[in-house]
Amino acid sequence: MTVGLALPLLVALAALQEGAAIRVRVTDASTGAPVVMALATLSDAATLARSDSAGRLAFTRIGAGPHHLSIRRIGYEPRLLHVIVGQSGTLDLTVVLSPLPTALQRVHIERPSHRALRDAIDAGQAPSIAGDRVMTAAAIRDHPLLAEPDAMLAMVGGHVSAPPESPSGLHVLGGAADQVGYFVDGIPSLSPYHAGSTFGALDPDVVEHMQLQLRPRITALSDALGGVLLATTRDVPSRVRSSGAMSASHGRSTIEMPLGGDGAGLLVSGRLTVPGYLRSPGEPWHLHGSGRDAIARVALPAWGGELRLLAFGSTNDQMVASRIPELEAPAPAARPRSELEWSSQSVGATWARTSGGDADSTGASSLRVSAWRADSRSQGDWRIDSTSLAHALSDVGGVVLGERAHGNGVTAASIRLQRRSSRQRSSPLGIPVDEPTPTVVPLATIRAERRQRIAAGLEVSFGATAWGRTVGGAPRRRSRRRGDRLARSRSRLLQMSVASSCSRCATPSP
DSSP states (O other): OHHHHHHHHHHHHHHHHHOEEEEEEEEETTTOOBOTTOEEEETTTTEEEEOOTTSEEEEEEEOSEEEEEEEEOTTBOOEEEEEEEOSSSEEEEEEEEOBOOOOOOOOOOOOHHHHHHHHHHHTTSOOOOTTOEEEEHHHHHTOTTOSSOOTTGGGOBTTEEOOSSSOOSOEETTOOGGGEEEEETTEEOSOOBOOTTOOBSSOGGGEEEEEEESSOOTTOSOOOTTEEEEEEEOOOOSSOEEEEEEOSSEEEEEEEEEOSSSSOEEEEEEEEEOTTOSOOTTOOOSEEEEEEEEEEEEEEEETTEEEEEEEEEEEEEEEEEOOOOGGGOOOGGGOOEEEEEEEEEEEEEEEEEEESSSTTSTTOEEEEEEEEEEEEEEEEEETTTTEEEEEEEEEEEEEEEEEEEOSSEEEEEEEEEEEEEEEEEEEETTOOOOOOOOEEEEEEEEEEEEEEEEETTEEEEEEEEEETTTTEEEEEEEEEEEOSSOEEEEEEEOOHHHHHHHHHTTSOOO
């Protein structure tokens, strides 16, 4: 008798524990197709569920009584249902969601040259040359396409490109990478590259902004055929400031501090790159080595302007895998590795002064004086064919740049003295050879230009250049007409100093 009474009680208790169930199928009102990833909320039970690829979802062990069922999906109107379930059983529902168009924020896309032109016209200034680009420190740090900040790779885009994975330099408008001039605070850098996971040999924490000048003016620091990339270091801070970072590929640290209360300051930065160190045990490597770069800058007021003393450089030592014929291939552990080394050092000083307000306002003037010495060395030892190649380049020079605005126009002039020497050696690996005679190219360049506004929205420029040990000339003319949203320009610039240098590179000096 006791067993007979207990059996129905156990069955009833199991039914109460199982409870009721709700099964829902969510479909689109316009197409009848199932709605995937719709969010269903059973408020009283505090449970959530999402629809599968068939638009189905389910709630189990639901207590008896009324419940509030809410179903939502982005792009559809939400539905709220009041359902009543019993103590057991399953309630099947089909919920139809009506599409709800979502108004997206307008996205305006335009070419960088058009944006620079529009911004310049809106500001009431002369329009920028199409193709010029400026990247601030914040834009470099927050670049969406870079895993880590890189001051040089941040310039890539549109007419500026770099090969993926192992870039060898920046290519502007498809030109060669060695046709771009690189400057830091007016001091040239002859080899601003690393290899592996880090590309630019300039710590992004020291950069205030980067500027690419596609067609530099008369007073440009260089007349490189591919353009000029100018890096400006950070201003002197009001208090001590430090920053740094550590990642799987490199570590860097920067310290800035004021020196007194008259605007003087010190900036010191160092970085170490370690491509190929973090890998799984036994995993073969194709690139292994290290790289270092450092920069030190002292800024102080002098003679009514600012004087910056700068020293920076980088070194690289990389081992790369060598491919050898299969018949002569030794064991993988004994395969030879080619070794590549290159370094770059630059020291210099720049003094700049600006007076009279904006550059285009009447009476405004600017003067800049720079002097430098830049060196670069590279050597490659290819174990596969026992060949060694070494190259050294040295650049010593100075430049004086000046501009003055008067009479609805600007007069600009520059004087540059430069001495560039290079030597190259190729020999079998391990066999000493005599050092080759260096090729020396001295160069003196004098430039002058007048930019005159002759009518509303119309500007004409005329210039001339004299260069070399013998007198030569290069005329320059440019006309530019600017409308409300349109600017047209016609220009002709003969970069004779580059042509003169290249024509004499093959002739060693006596």
